[in-house]
Amino acid sequence: MGKNRKSPELRFIKRQGRSYLICLGTRPSWGSLYHFLLTISWWRFLALISAVYLAINAFFALLYLASGNGIASAHPGDFGDAFFFSVQSMASIGYGAMHPTTLYADILVVIEALVGFFIMAVATGLVFARFSLPTAKVMFSNFAVIAPYDGIPTLMFRAANQRGNFILEAQIKVSLVRNEITKEGDFMRRFYDLKLVRSQSPAFSLSWTVMHQINESSPLYNETAESLQEKVGELIVTLTGIDETISQTIHSRYSYISDEILWNMRFVDILSFTPDGKRVMNMTHFHDVMPLE
Structure with a gap:
């Protein structure tokens, strides 16, 4: 007989308020922990760490209870005393009121001290890794629009850096995903990279209007709102760059389904000037669109 194979795992994930069903193949191993x-x-992280900490102390408390009267000044058979002695031993507090009195209890203290050392090291490393994990705070417009720009139908959407610093060497890539049937009758979910008017910025600080001209070479050529919806079209957006504050690579992603791609609409202007000539960005209208005149 062949080897037993694990059944594929199906999981629902949420992205931008939408649910997706994905197949993960075999179930994730401990390497994914x-x-x-x-x-x-x-x-959830703090709750999980707290639960593990309490569970380990409860486990050692039961082991201490199994020793009978192995802890000085503790009430025999009292789980509370054994639990608090375990906490003191793991944290190396050592108030002195309770201490091991038998070889069995001494061995448990040694084992628990070693376990506590590894737990503290792992927990500290995880907390540091979570705090130092580079993240981008980039906002994308709720909708993408298709409207004439310089006389050419153009797909447009907005991106904004919300941190107030610079994202150096920022690059944006946009892909169109849609369902297709091959000449052989096979179903495929195909990706098409869209050529952008400007795909990179040396210093992305405020707002960026990303544009793709829909000409004869564009995958969106001859598409309509109805045809794109029929093909379950979606735009996948990825932005990468270097955060100038921490000098680490950051990334952000977004997607627009066919219902979020508005035809014959344009964005409301957010750039204006003060009487002394200074530029003002009115971000309250960042997501607003209006019909073409």
């Missing part, structure tokens, strides 16, 4: 601990939310 580090990635899991870095990507879960802070409250």
Whole structure:
């Protein structure tokens, strides 16, 4: 007989308020634990670490209870005393009120001190890694629009750097994803890279209007709102660059489904000037669109 194969795992994930069903193949191994601990939310991370800490102390408390009267000044059979003695031993507090009195309890203290040392090292490393993890704070417009620009139909959407610093050597890539049927009748989900009017910025600080001209060489040529929706079209946007503050590479991503691509619409202007000639960015209208006149 052949080797037993693990059944594929199906999982729902949420991105930008939408749910996706993905197949992960075989179930994730323990090698994915580090990635899991870095990507879960802070409250889940703290809850998990606290639960592990309490569970380990409860386990050692049961082992101390098995020794009978191995802890001085502790009530025999009292789980609370054994638990608090375990906490003191793991944290190397040593108040002095309770201490081991038997060889069995001494061995448990040694083992628990070693376990506590590794737990503290792992927890400290995870907290530091989560704090130092480089993240981008880039906002994308809620919609992408298609409107004439210099007489050519152009796909446009906005991006803004919300940190107030510079993202150096910023690069944006946009791909069109749609369902297609090959000549052989096979279904495929195909990706097409879109050529942008400007795909990089040496110093991205405020707002960036990303544009793709829809000409004969564009994958969007001859597409309509109805045809794109029928093909389950979607735009995948990725932005990468170097955060000048921490000098590390950061990245951000976004996507626009066909319902979020508005035809014959344009963005409301957000740039204006003060009487003394200074530029003003009105971000309250960042997501606003209006019909073409």
